[in-house]
Amino acid sequence: MSVRNFNEAKKAKKKEIRIVHIFTALVIVAMTALLISQCVTNYARAAEYNRKAEEIENLATSISMESSEISETLKEENRQAYFEKIAREEYGYCKPGEKVYYNSSFGE
Numbered sequence: 001m002s003v004r005n006f007n008e009a010k011k012a013k014k015k016e017i018r019i020v021h022i023f024t025a026l027v028i029v030a031m032t033a034l035l036i037s038q039c040v041t042n043y044a045r046a047a048e049y050n051r052k053a054e055e056i057e058n059l060a061t062s063i064s065m066e067s068s069e070i071s072e073t074l075k076e077e078n079r080q081a082y083f084e085k086i087a088r089e090e091y092g093y094c095k096p097g098e099k100v101y102y103n104s105s106f107g108e
Contacts, residue, residue, distance in 0.1 A: 073082045087093040094100045 072078065092100075
């Protein structure tokens with residue numbers, strides 16, 4: 001083997017190694033970009049799930065408070081007053097002998 005062939009073979013080998021290094025670097029960059037995009041996506045999903053969880057927690061608190069108010073209203077001592085209030089406000093009932101006045105100038 002001559003020196004010239006040896007140098008050409010050496011250059012060809014270096015070129016192959018350089019191509020492998022470039023390919024490896026591109027793969028590493030692509031994998032890094034993929035990992036970063038997955039992290040960003042997961043962070044956004046986590047933020048959305050946390051927002052929804054907080055919304056549900058607030059709704060649960062509101063329902064719990066409403067439930068306790070209804071329970072308190074429907075206790076035996078408050079039940080009659082509650083039914084009277086509903087009958088007056090929603091159905092327009094009144095007690096016998098009671099006078100009810102309506103404001104007819106409301107729409108004027």
